[in-house]
Amino acid sequence: MRTIVTGSSGLLGRHVAAALTEAGHTVLGLDAAPAPAGASWQHVTIDLTDFGQTMQLVRDAEAVVHIAAIPRPTGLPPVQVFQTNMAACYNVVEAAVLSGAKRIVYASSMSVLGYPFFEQPVVPTYLPFDSRHPVAPQDAYALSKWLGEELVQSAILRRPGLSAVSLRMPWIQTPETFPRDVVERRRHAELVARDLWAYLDARDAGQAFVSAVERPLQGHHRMFISAADTFMETETQALVAAAYPSAEIRKPLADHATVFDLSEARDVLGFEPRHVWRDY
Numbered sequence: 001m002r003t004i005v006t007g008s009s010g011l012l013g014r015h016v017a018a019a020l021t022e023a024g025h026t027v028l029g030l031d032a033a034p035a036p037a038g039a040s041w042q043h044v045t046i047d048l049t050d051f052g053q054t055m056q057l058v059r060d061a062e063a064v065v066h067i068a069a070i071p072r073p074t075g076l077p078p079v080q081v082f083q084t085n086m087a088a089c090y091n092v093v094e095a096a097v098l099s100g101a102k103r104i105v106y107a108s109s110m111s112v113l114g115y116p117f118f119e120q121p122v123v124p125t126y127l128p129f130d131s132r133h134p135v136a137p138q139d140a141y142a143l144s145k146w147l148g149e150e151l152v153q154s155a156i157l158r159r160p161g162l163s164a165v166s167l168r169m170p171w172i173q174t175p176e177t178f179p180r181d182v183v184e185r186r187r188h189a190e191l192v193a194r195d196l197w198a199y200l201d202a203r204d205a206g207q208a209f210v211s212a213v214e215r216p217l218q219g220h221h222r223m224f225i226s227a228a229d230t231f232m233e234t235e236t237q238a239l240v241a242a243a244y245p246s247a248e249i250r251k252p253l254a255d256h257a258t259v260f261d262l263s264e265a266r267d268v269l270g271f272e273p274r275h276v277w278r279d280y
Contacts, residue, residue, distance in 0.1 A: 001025045003213060004061040006048060006092055007068030008041065009033040012107065012172045012205055016065060017041045019206030020213065030057060031068060048088035051095070058095035063213045066092045067107040069144070073117050078140035085144035093151045097159055104164040105212040106152050110224065110260070111142035112168060116194035126248040127240060129196075130261040131168075131222045149222060156220045165212040165269070166222040170198035170260075172205060173231075175280040182231050182277070193243035196259050197230035201275035211269040221268050224260040228273045232256065 003020055007013035008029025014036045021027045027041035035043035046053050048068055058064060069085045070076060089106075096104050113129060114122035114136035122136050137143045149166045156164055173182065182199065186192055208225050230236055236253040251261065265271035 001062045001213065002060060003027050003063040003065060004030060004058050004092075005041070005065045005067065006030045006088070007066075007107070008039075008043065009036050010067065010071075011174070011177070011202060012169075013067045014039070015202040015206040016067060016209040019203075019210050020065070023210045023214070025063075025213065028057065028061075030054075048091055049084060051091045054088075054091040055095045055098065058092065058101070059099040061096065061099060061101050063103040063105070064092060064096040064101050065105045065107075065209060065213065066148075068092075069107070069148075070141070073139040073141035082140040082144050085141070086147060089144070089148040089151055093155050097155045097162065102162060103213055103217075104152055104155065104162065105209055106148060106164065106166040108149050108166040108168045108222070109142070109145040110168050110170045110196065110198065110226075111139075112137055112146040112149070114138055114142060115196055116191075117142060118194070124244050124247040124259075126250050127244070127253065128251055128257075128259050128261040129224055131224065131264055153220050163217045164220040165217065166220065167205075167208060167212060167265075168222065168224045169200050169205065170226050171195065171200070172202050173199045173277070174202050178231075178277050178280055187231060187233075192232075193239070197232045197236070197239055198226050198258060198260065199231045199277070200226050201273065204271075204273045204275050208265065208269060208271050211271060215269055217268070221264075223264040223268060225262065225265045225271055226258045226260045226273070227276055228258055228262070229256040229276050229278075230258060231277055
C-alpha cells in the first residue's frame with residue numbers, strides 16, 4: 001500500500017516508517033528534518049504547514065499516517081506549538097480527503113486527558129483509562145492533539161469511505177533512551193504522577209501503526225496504547241492510592257500494570273505490547 005508517514009525522522013516516526021516498510025508497504029516519509037541515517041524508505045523534506053507542498057506529496061497515498069508535530073508545549077511559545085501542530089494536521093488531513101486516501105492513522109497522545117502539562121490539577125474519574133474517559137486538555141500541545149482527533153473525525157463524516165484510527169500514546173521509549181529519560185530524569189521526580197508512570201516501546205508503537213493501516217475498519221476508532229507495565233518499581237495500586245486516591249478503580253491494577261485499558265486496542269488492532277523496560 002502506498003503510505004505517507006509524516007514526522008518520519010523523529011523517534012516515533014522512524015520506527016513506524018521502518019515497520020511499515022518491513023511489512024511490505026511503499027512508504028514516503030515527510031519531515032522538516034532530513035531522513036535518518038540508514039532509512040529504508042523514500043524521503044522528502046517538507047514544510048507541512050504549507051498546504052500546496054503537502055497536497056502535492058500526499059495526493060497519491062492510499063494511507064496517511066500523521067505523526068509530525070512539535071511534541072511538547074515547553075521550549076517554544078505556546079502559540080507556536082498550537083499554530084504549527086494545527087496547521088500541519090489540517091493540511092495533512094485535508095490532503096488525505098481530497099486525494100481519496102482510504103485510511104488515516106493519527107498519532108494522538110494521552111495528553112488529551114490533561115496530563116502531564118496541566119496547570120490546574122487533573123484527577124482521573126476512573127481507572128484504567130479508556131476511550132470513554134472524559135478529556136481535559138489545558139495546554140497548547142494537549143489541545144492541538146485533541147483538536148487533531150476532531151479534524152480526523154470531521155474527515156470521516158465528510159467521506160464515508162474513509163476510515164481512521166487515533167492512537168493515544170504516552171512517552172515513547174527505547175532501550176537506549178530509557179536510562180537517560182526515565183531512570184535518571186523522571187522516575188524519582190516529585191511530579192512523576194503527571195506522567196501516569198506510562199511509556200510505550202517504540203517497536204510496539206511501530207507494530208500498532210502497521211495494524212492500524214492494515215486492519216479492515218469502518219469509522220473512526222480512538223484508543224490508548226502503552227506498554228503493559230508502568231516505568232516504576234512500585235506497584236501500580238500503591239502509586240494510584242498515593243497520587244489519585246479518589247479515582248474509581250473499575251478493573252484490577254495488579255502488580256505493575258499500566259493505568260490504560262488496552263482491551264480496545266486489542267479488540268480492534270490485535271495490539272499486544274511485547275517489550276517492557278525490565279528486559280532492556
